[in-house]
Amino acid sequence: MIEKAIRFSRSTSIALTICAVCLMLGAVPAQASPADSPTGEWSHDIEIPSPDMVGPDVFWTGPAAFSSPPDDPEVGDSWLWWLWVHQPMPPHFEQFQCTVRGKSDRGYVVVRDSDWLVSMDQADVDVILERWENSSIGPYPDQGIYEIDSTAFGAPPDELDDDIRIYQVWFDFNMSADGFFFWFDQYPDGTYPSYHSNECEVVYLNTTSSGGPSGEYMLAVIAHEFQHMIHWLYDDNESSWVNEGLSELAMWLYGNPDNISSFNSNPDNSLVEWDGNWADYIKTYLWTLYFYENYGGHPSILALVNESANSIAGYDAVLDQFGYSQDFEDVFADWVVANFLNDTTISDGRFGYVGDDLPPFNTAGTYSTYPLTDVYKTVNYWAADYYRFQELDTYDNLLLSFDGSDNNSYAVWVFVLPETGDTEVLRMPINEAEQTGQVYVSDLDEDDDQVVMAVAGISSSGTKGYYFSAEASTGIAVEEPSPLPLSITASPNPFVGAISIRMSWTDGLPGDGTSIEIYDLQGRLVRTLTETLQSNDETVMLWDGTDDRGLHSGTGVYFARVISGDGTGGQTLKLLCI
Numbered sequence: 394m395i396e397k398a399i400r401f402s403r404s405t406s407i408a409l410t411i412c413a414v415c416l417m418l419g420a421v422p423a424q425a426s427p428a429d430s431p432t433g434e435w436s437h438d439i440e441i442p443s444p445d446m447v448g449p450d451v452f453w454t455g456p457a458a459f460s461s462p463p464d465d466p467e468v469g470d471s472w473l474w475w476l477w478v479h480q481p482m483p484p485h486f487e488q489f490q491c492t493v494r495g496k497s498d499r500g501y502v503v504v505r506d507s508d509w510l511v512s513m514d515q516a517d518v519d520v521i522l523e524r525w526e527n528s529s530i531g532p533y534p535d536q537g538i539y540e541i542d543s544t545a546f547g548a549p550p551d552e553l554d555d556d557i558r559i560y561q562v563w564f565d566f567n568m569s570a571d572g573f574f575f576w577f578d579q580y581p582d583g584t585y586p587s588y589h590s591n592e593c594e595v596v597y598l599n600t601t602s603s604g605g606p607s608g609e610y611m612l613a614v615i616a617h618e619f620q621h622m623i624h625w626l627y628d629d630n631e632s633s634w635v636n637e638g639l640s641e642l643a644m645w646l647y648g649n650p651d652n653i654s655s656f657n658s659n660p661d662n663s664l665v666e667w668d669g670n671w672a673d674y675i676k677t678y679l680w681t682l683y684f685y686e687n688y689g690g691h692p693s694i695l696a697l698v699n700e701s702a703n704s705i706a707g708y709d710a711v712l713d714q715f716g717y718s719q720d721f722e723d724v725f726a727d728w729v730v731a732n733f734l735n736d737t738t739i740s741d742g743r744f745g746y747v748g749d750d751l752p753p754f755n756t757a758g759t760y761s762t763y764p765l766t767d768v769y770k771t772v773n774y775w776a777a778d779y780y781r782f783q784e785l786d787t788y789d790n791l792l793l794s795f796d797g798s799d800n801n802s803y804a805v806w807v808f809v810l811p812e813t814g815d816t817e818v819l820r821m822p823i824n825e826a827e828q829t830g831q832v833y834v835s836d837l838d839e840d841d842d843q844v845v846m847a848v849a850g851i852s853s854s855g856t857k858g859y860y861f862s863a864e865a866s867t868g869i870a871v872e873e874p875s876p877l878p879l880s881i882t883a884s885p886n887p888f889v890g891a892i893s894i895r896m897s898w899t900d901g902l903p904g905d906g907t908s909i910e911i912y913d914l915q916g917r918l919v920r921t922l923t924e925t926l927q928s929n930d931e932t933v934m935l936w937d938g939t940d941d942r943g944l945h946s947g948t949g950v951y952f953a954r955v956i957s958g959d960g961t962g963g964q965t966l967k968l969l970c971i
Contacts (some may be wrong), residue, residue: 401423408533436615438568439477439573440669441484444587448485458735462593466493466501475582475589476505477575477597486589487883491562497657499557503831504600505564512565512600520607521615524647530609531648532748532971538616540622545691546639546656546698550626552566553592559622560595561615563606571614572598574621576629580917594622594813613649617641624698632729633667638677641697642685651678651750652898657754660732663703664725664775665853672729679751683728685710686969689715689950704829705853722851726804729777730818731847734808739818742952742967749886756845763788764864767796771857772803772850780864781843785837791848794862795821797828801855805848807832812841828859881909881955887969890938894922894966896955897931911968912952921948938970946970 400891471492478487492509495502495518526537533541539559543549551557574596575588582590596618604610610650613955620643624636644650656675657660664680667673678699686693693711700707708721725808730744733754737745757770772778785791797803805821834844848859894909911920920941922934936953940946953970 396769397794403546412535429931433922437674438569438616438621438637438669439570439847441477441575441588445501446483447587450589451485451487453490455490466496468493468496471506474503474505474562474591476562476564477573478567489564491564494518494520495522496558497526499559500525501558501560503560503562505562508564508600508776513563513606516606517605521612524612525598525615531646531649532889533646534648538612538619542619542643544576545643545646545694546620546623546694547627550579550594552594553581554594558594559619560591560593561598562591562595563598563600565601565885566599567601570599571602571611572596572618574618574625576625579625582665596622609649613644613647616643616647619643627699628701628703631707632675634677635667635697635707637667637674638681639694641674641691642681642694643680645678645682645748650682653668653679653749657732657752658721659755661773661776661778662759663773663776663850666775678751679732679746680728682746682748684724685733685904686950686967687727687743687965688712688717688719688724690969691971708736722802722804725775725851726806726820729804729847730806730808732777732816733779733842733847736816737967739816744818745967747969748969754779759783760863763791764862766862766864768859769858770848770859772848772859773857774853777847777849780846780848780861782846783841785842786840786845789838790833790835791831791837791844792831792862793821793844793850793866794831794864795823795829795859796845797823797848797859799826799858801826801828801850801857801859802852803828803848803859804851805830805846806830807834808845809834809837810843810845810849811837812839866971881953881966883966883968885955887971888938889971892936892938892968892970893933894936894953895933907955907957909936911936912953912954913946913949919951936968 402506448513452471462472465468469492473488474491475486478485489507491505493501494504494509494515500522501522504513505774512569524537525539528534528537549559577585578593579590579661580590580596582592584590587621596615598606598611598615598618600606601610602614613793617640620640621636623638624631641651651674653675655672655678659672661675693715694939696711699705700710702710705721708724712724715736727743731746733752735745735751737747737931739745757778757780759781770778793807795803795805803823807819807821809817809819810937819832821832837844846861848861850857872940881894881896883892886892896909899964909922910918911922913919920936920939922936924932924934938946948970951970953968954965954966
């Protein structure tokens, strides 16, 4: 208890932000390259201003052109499109002639005529359609973007043109953004007077973004924007941070997720607030990937898209729907640990990621002189601070105390990082009424032993401040965990079809009956793997994804646990079947 004196609906209101947008107009110079921006990355989407900020329409003044598409467009057909442009300012709609340069079973590639053979050519179009229809570079190499997104998030809309094909319209945005989806394209032109509709399912993409139109980055952006289109159909007023996180997951499913940067430099960034900067993309990407890996995979993601409740309430509803005992608060608290440690070998595997490698997360403070008394800090709602304590060998023990604002809620973790041995993760017990707690850490007798404390805000209201203290402590005994006699590793992980599980041991040949047990997320035993062990120190067992009846277990998260012949348990390892 702190007592010190420190203290989007599908709406007619077009002022709302469109498509979980991210880029404040004028914030980035036109034609900037990724290297020019502070993060080295471009924003994916575009923010639409309110009607009073939209410039006047600019009509086509070139040679006679068709104003609408033919009934069944073919390669070579041209007509006028209303494009959202930023040069000259203010942002406005302008008519341009664009031509179909490629057509497939489920898509068109349309390019503004003035950009053809300037920033995009036929080789780009061919690669884009191949990736759209047939292939990708991620966990589903035999699926294209259309199938990947439709499977994960749902079938796309077909509101006006009675054509299952999705349009991609490519042009030079003349600004540093990659693409966008406008929901008013789903209504007849004129429905929203300040905004034009091209009356079809379309995403708009920048020919001058990093790597060019057929580079893997922009191919992943197609998946990102397509998710926005699909999401609009099923939940048109979803919170931006949820919608963007799912679009980031679409990039991962394609095989080219965004580069993890910026957020790890300042993790005191509220997950549930969306300002459209690069760190916001990364925090929502990591959250959504973590949820996907640990809470049901494709089925839970599809349920989230279809869930009418938004933001935190939507996640809680999906967790309830799938029978999990955890709520959003619990998952968030574990996620804070996973971001810093990224180690799936700890506990039941929930403190890390299978599908991506994370850079180090910055600490808000590093301390090497003790005691520390009543250090005052703040943490944002649904965000985290990390503090490192080092040079502890002369103290041997450390007592960490926490005192948070009574009208807020916190999750506090302590990570013991020994110079040798395994990382230990401790959850500080917090008095709910007073938001106070303590954790004792002992046997810090090696030069490079370190302790990290994570403080997470797990509330949406209240005073954000808290105090902590770190004091040398003596006479405190903490029971050391015994070393695991058996351990396992697995490859490849994630896996498709089958996975090799390598079991090793240190204290002689395990007894008869030593096995590897595979469990699903609900704790049900799926498969038991056994093998006659030889007189060496390891063996490899293959799991083909089937249960003990020979039936395929399906995609999702599983846990492999090694059991010795005398019933003694060893390491537990998280597996991701995709």
